[in-house]
Amino acid sequence: MLKIAKVDLSKLYAAIAETADLFVPAKTAGQTNYTLWSDETVVDMDTLKTVKSPKDVFFPQSENLYTVNKVDKKYKITPEELCNRDFVVFGMKACDIQGVKVLDKVFLSNPVDSFYKARRDHGTIVALACGEPEESCFCKVFGIDCAEPDADVACWFVGEDLCWKALTEKGEALTAKVAELLSEGDESAVEAKKAEIRAIVEKLPYSNLSLEGWHGDATKEKFDSPVWDELYKPCLACGTCTFVCPTCQCYDIKDYDTGHGVQRYRCWDSCMYSDFTMMAHGNNRTSQLQRFRQRFMHKLVYFPANNDGMYSCVGCGRCVDKCPAHLNIVKVIKAFQKEEAAK
Amino acid sequence: MQELINRAKELLADGTVARVLGWKKGDMSYNPEVAYFNNAEELEGFVYNGFCAANLSKYLIEASKLEGKTLVFLKPCDSYSFNQLLKEHRIDRDKTYVIGVGCKGKITVEKIRDLGIKGIESVEIDENCENITVKTLYGDKTVAYADAMLERCHVCKGKEHVVSDEVIGESRDTVDAERFAEVERIEAMSPAEKFAFFKAELSKCIRCNACRNVCPACSCRKCVFDSTKFDSAQKANVDSFEEKMFHIIRAFHVAGRCTDCGECSRVCPQGIPLHLFNRKFIKDINKFYGEFKAGEDAETKGPLTNFTFDDVEPCDAVKGGN
Amino acid sequence: MPMNEEFKPKIVAFCCNWCSYAGADLAGSSRLAYPADVKIIRVPCSCRVNPMFILRAFEKGADGVIICGCHPGDCHYSTGNYYARRRMAMLFSMLEYIGIENGRTRVEWVSAAEGVKFSTTMNDFVAKIKSLGENVRLGDIRCKN
Numbered sequence: 001m002l003k004i005a006k007v008d009l010s011k012l013y014a015a016i017a018e019t020a021d022l023f024v025p026a027k028t029a030g031q032t033n034y035t036l037w038s039d040e041t042v043v044d045m046d047t048l049k050t051v052k053s054p055k056d057v058f059f060p061q062s063e064n065l066y067t068v069n070k071v072d073k074k075y076k077i078t079p080e081e082l083c084n085r086d087f088v089v090f091g092m093k094a095c096d097i098q099g100v101k102v103l104d105k106v107f108l109s110n111p112v113d114s115f116y117k118a119r120r121d122h123g124t125i126v127a128l129a130c131g132e133p134e135e136s137c138f139c140k141v142f143g144i145d146c147a148e149p150d151a152d153v154a155c156w157f158v159g160e161d162l163c164w165k166a167l168t169e170k171g172e173a174l175t176a177k178v179a180e181l182l183s184e185g186d187e188s189a190v191e192a193k194k195a196e197i198r199a200i201v202e203k204l205p206y207s208n209l210s211l212e213g214w215h216g217d218a219t220k221e222k223f224d225s226p227v228w229d230e231l232y233k234p235c236l237a238c239g240t241c242t243f244v245c246p247t248c249q250c251y252d253i254k255d256y257d258t259g260h261g262v263q264r265y266r267c268w269d270s271c272m273y274s275d276f277t278m279m280a281h282g283n284n285r286t287s288q289l290q291r292f293r294q295r296f297m298h299k300l301v302y303f304p305a306n307n308d309g310m311y312s313c314v315g316c317g318r319c320v321d322k323c324p325a326h327l328n329i330v331k332v333i334k335a336f337q338k339e340e341a342a343k
Numbered sequence: 344m345q346e347l348i349n350r351a352k353e354l355l356a357d358g359t360v361a362r363v364l365g366w367k368k369g370d371m372s373y374n375p376e377v378a379y380f381n382n383a384e385e386l387e388g389f390v391y392n393g394f395c396a397a398n399l400s401k402y403l404i405e406a407s408k409l410e411g412k413t414l415v416f417l418k419p420c421d422s423y424s425f426n427q428l429l430k431e432h433r434i435d436r437d438k439t440y441v442i443g444v445g446c447k448g449k450i451t452v453e454k455i456r457d458l459g460i461k462g463i464e465s466v467e468i469d470e471n472c473e474n475i476t477v478k479t480l481y482g483d484k485t486v487a488y489a490d491a492m493l494e495r496c497h498v499c500k501g502k503e504h505v506v507s508d509e510v511i512g513e514s515r516d517t518v519d520a521e522r523f524a525e526v527e528r529i530e531a532m533s534p535a536e537k538f539a540f541f542k543a544e545l546s547k548c549i550r551c552n553a554c555r556n557v558c559p560a561c562s563c564r565k566c567v568f569d570s571t572k573f574d575s576a577q578k579a580n581v582d583s584f585e586e587k588m589f590h591i592i593r594a595f596h597v598a599g600r601c602t603d604c605g606e607c608s609r610v611c612p613q614g615i616p617l618h619l620f621n622r623k624f625i626k627d628i629n630k631f632y633g634e635f636k637a638g639e640d641a642e643t644k645g646p647l648t649n650f651t652f653d654d655v656e657p658c659d660a661v662k663g664g665n
Numbered sequence: 666m667p668m669n670e671e672f673k674p675k676i677v678a679f680c681c682n683w684c685s686y687a688g689a690d691l692a693g694s695s696r697l698a699y700p701a702d703v704k705i706i707r708v709p710c711s712c713r714v715n716p717m718f719i720l721r722a723f724e725k726g727a728d729g730v731i732i733c734g735c736h737p738g739d740c741h742y743s744t745g746n747y748y749a750r751r752r753m754a755m756l757f758s759m760l761e762y763i764g765i766e767n768g769r770t771r772v773e774w775v776s777a778a779e780g781v782k783f784s785t786t787m788n789d790f791v792a793k794i795k796s797l798g799e800n801v802r803l804g805d806i807r808c809k810n
Contacts, residue, residue: 029543031613048461051613052549061549062579132481134462135371203480205371205464234377234397238553239578240612252578258808259725267579270551275569324553324610325397326374334370530762538764538802567717587803588720591759595716598755620759627758632751647755650747652737657772660754661761 002164002175003185009045009162013037013090015178020124021087023057025050034089045091045157048134049318053246054096057089058119059103061243062267065115065253069261082118088174090126094149095139095316097127099246102303102312106249124170127151129197136317138206138330144314147197158189165190206317206330213340214333216305222297227339231332232292234325239270241319241328242295247312250276271295296332344391346511347416347444352383354414360440361411364402366395372465373452377402391416393468393475396449396493398606400424400434401559407435415439418446419514420495422504423602423638424559429506430641431600433562443504445512447472448488448496451609455491460484472515489519494618495605498522505639522603526622545586547613550578554607554617560597560637567592594620599628599645602638631655674728674794676703678787679714683741684776685733691780699787703731710734711772712745716756719770723803729769729794733783736774746774765802768793 004012016022022037025044032047034054052061066079092100100120107116127149130137139146148154152171156163163185166175175182201207214222242248252269255262269276271294277284285291303312313329320328351363367378368390377397380386398421406413417425422443428434452463455477462480468488469476475491477484489497498521502514529537555561555568568589594601594617603625607617628635631654632646680686686707692699708714711734719730732753734746753772761767771793773786 029547029614031547033547051547132461135464135480200462200480204462230379233379236553236556236610238556238610239551240549240553240610243549243551244612254579256807258805260808263807265579269578273552273569273578274565275571278571322612324557324612326369326376331370331376532764534761534764534766536764537762541763587763588717588724591720591756591763592717595756595759623759623762624755627755631754647748647751650744650751652747654747654750655754657750657753657757657770661757661767 001185001187001190002182003158003161004164004182006157006160006162008181009043012162012178012181013041013043014039015181016088016090016174019086019177021085023054023087023089025091037090045128048093048130048132048137049316049321051318051322052244053099053316053318054089054092055099055103055246057087058100058123059107059116059249062265063115065264065266067261067263080115082114083122084118086122086124087119088124088126091128091155092125092149092151093128093130093316094144094146095137095314096246097125097149097151098139098142098144098314099316100125102247102310102314103249105307105310124153124174125151126153126155126171126174129154129156129194131157131197133197133200133204134317135205136320137201137204138209138315138317140201140204140207140315141209141211142311142313142315145198146201147194156190156193158186158193161185163190163193206315206320209330209333210337211300211311211333213336214300214304214311216301216309218301219297219305222301222336223293225336225339227335228289228293231327231335232289234327235272235288235292236325237272237274237288237291238324239268239272240322240324242270242272243268244318244322246314246316246318247299252276271298296329299329300333344389347391347442348386348389350442350509350511351380351386351389351414354440355383355386359412360414361409362406363389363414364399364406365416366390366397371463372467373455373463379406391444393447393450393472393488393491394452394466396451396609398424398557398559398604400428401557401562403434403439404428404562407433407438409438412438412440414442416442416444417504417507418444418449419502419504420446420500420602420604422506423500423636424604425638426506426641427600427602427638428559428562430638430643430645431562441504441507443507443510445510445514446502447513447515448492448499448517450475450488450491451493452491453614454493455486458486458490460486489517492517493605493609494616495603495608500603500636506641523622523626525616525619526626529619529623541587544615545590547615548586548590549613550586550589551612553610553612555593557606557610558593558597558601559604559606560600560602561593567596590617590620594624597621598624599635599647600637601625602636627660631660672795672798674702674791674799675726676700676729676731676787676791676794677722677727678703678705679708679711679718679730679732680705680775681711681734681741681746682707682709684735684739685773685783687777688733688775688779688783691777692784693780695780697780697784699784700791702791703787710740710742710745710749712740712742712749712752714749714753716752719756720803723769723800724805725808726800726804728797728800729771729790731771731773731786731790733773733775733786736776739776766797768797769800769803 026035027044107113130146299313363380366375464478467476475486601621740746
């Protein structure tokens with residue numbers, strides 16, 4: 001266990017940024033999101049949840065795939081270069097790390113997504129335990145321990161220090177690079193902190209939400225349920241929940257006409273949108289009820305069915321905080337519980 | 344609140360309305376959701392308090408397509424949106440029964456969180472809506488109601504419902520700010536400062552379209568930004584021009600129709616003050632084409648579907664831009 | 666752009682079919698000079714110009730956009746230019762509000778008989794845009810080079 005004083009953190013950021021790109025939660029125009037660190041960045045480690053999850057760092061909201069240019073009446077295709085620079089994401093929480101594991105299931109299984117893989121290979125995750133979990137958190141429901149994040153390096157804020165523990169080879173390598181700034185830390189203080197965090201988690205209103213009945217084999221039963229008929233009604237069909245989610249992985253591929261060529265890019269898509277998975281024959285899901293159902297069925301039924309029972313919700317609670325209609329996955333789970341109880 | 348429930352039950356019972364559109368208790372004290380109530384039993388879950396900020400008028404577009412009348416509760420500012428939708432023939436007045444509800448200003452949990460309050464377990468609003476008691480995992484806090492109020496309530500349009508079949512409850516004057524002060528502050532900036540301000544705000548945009556989807560004025564069946572034939576990166580947040588275009592065009596499309604209900608700013612997950620675009624148009628319209636309040640009635644022609652022979656020339660409009 | 670090269674602005678002119686487009690024609694047949702930087706797009710009426718057209722032009726690299734229509738009162742469709750006048754006033758004001766330099770957009774009323782006015786207007790507008798320089802705030806980075 002190593003440590004560094006909180007006041008020296010800017011030195012730590014600077015040291016990391018010397019050899020790699022550093023992404024940190026930072027406040028711009030009042031909102032905290034992950035940004036590339038520079039000398040002027042106002043790092044915000046106090047905000048528990050960034051508005052957007054850090055999945056951007058591995059899977060950007062929009063990224064170029066290739067460019068076509070017309071040169072002397074011929075078309076020249078230039079593929080986008082893969083990520084080839086090491087980077088560090090600092091301050092990721094346990095739920096967001098589980099989110100990356102969900103993305104790994106999708107993008108690292110065959111066929112491997114080379115853009116994503118390159119970023120995973122070059123990225124080192126420095127995780128931060130959640131000092132003050134909030135009421136919208138329900139990571140415990142998915143078996144995530146926010147007191148002990150599983151990443152390359154795990155960190156805890158204890159008193160006036162940041163305690164630092166490397167967990168993987170990548171983590172060791174990063175530790176070696178900044179070793180000068182770190183000193184020996186107190187293992188027992190961190191253990192006490194963990195206990196403190198876990199005690200708070202126990203008290204969170206959603207921590208004991210039951211997922212009973214949500215599993216890979218529940219497709220028919222859940223899909224046909226009449227609960228959806230009323231549940232979706234407040235939904236505005238915006239994409240907030242999908243765009244702040246650390247696990248939503250759907251994307252669309254589009255062309256941008258630059259006037260002298262074409263840029264083919266991909267961007268996040270949302271199952272809440274009317275043109276989601278639009279095909280030549282039309283659309284698979286023609287009503288908002290169907291679109292709404294798709295999102296929750298995917299998280300809690302389809303994904304576990306295809307990934308050995310792993311849910312693609314990590315309980316970060318961003319959708320709980322951000323849904324403009326105050327609708328969210330917790331309310332969906334609860335509505336089904338109520339229905340079950342009524343039966 | 345009980346008065347509203349009782350009246351709704353009466354109207355359901357005597358067959359005046361087939362359903363009620365209102366707000367339902369959420370699973371936390373601060374997250375009520377919009378809901379339909381079809382019978383007296385369901386109405387037990389009805390709630391109306393400071394957190395019921397959602398403007399219900401847009402939901403009536405869908406409700407107008409259903410059998411029978413829908414009872415809807417509208418706050419004074421929502422009634423402007425309702426009128427505007429009537430004017431655009433998007434709502435069927437004969438299919439709606441409007442109960443105007445009193446409003447003492449609406450609050451949001453985001454504002455409470457902005458005050459640095461974390462781990463909120465429950466929120467209690469006192470009877471006169473003066474103070475809020477917030478119970479949190481990290482101790483109890485008291486917040487002044489006005490500090491948790493939405494921006495739109497600080498510049499409230501008034502206590503009167505411009506349309507209603509009956510009114511229940513008292514409203515309160517919550518104005519304590521100048522409606523166009525922020526717009527004027529920006530107008531006074533240099534072009535570089537203005538540009539930097541909007542760039543910082545708009546680069547946060549994640550293109551979730553919540554502002555558009557919640558907007559009662561954005562009632563097109565198919566939005567131009569959703570067209571597959573339209574060359575726009577509607578879902579991609581390319582941190583360059585697209586965001587600006589989206590927000591300028593969206594504001595333009597609702598110019599003269601926007602009632603300044605403030606829903607866009609309320610729902611933005613990134614806290615972008617989107618009302619600043621709409622309010623700029625409102626200010627300009629008032630200045631160049633005479634005072635106009637969209638939604639004040641359901642008949643008057645909108646300023647951008649109207650003209651006079653001696654309107655200001657576009658170049659002069661810019662030169663005299665203050 | 667290399668420093669020593671003279672800035673050649675890209676100007677888009679939306680011209681109404683019934684007046685300024687013919688005005689441009691008259692300017693041409695009268696052998697009145699106006700800069701080749703101006704690209705004319707013919708529209709059936711000035712009120713056909715959607716604000717999106719203007720923003721799109723800027724996005725794709727235009728440095729200035731000018732809309733030319735019939736004099737108020739002379740619209741081929743009686744009232745189109747009156748509506749256009751209000752719309753453009755709103756849009757220009759908004760562009761100024763978000764920090765776009767004043768003067769990159771303009772509306773001029775040019776009749777079919779005003780070849781001279783067309784030519785002087787364009788000369789004047791191009792000079793103005795040259796003084797403002799390249800449009801960096803509204804262009805999309807992907808459309809550069």
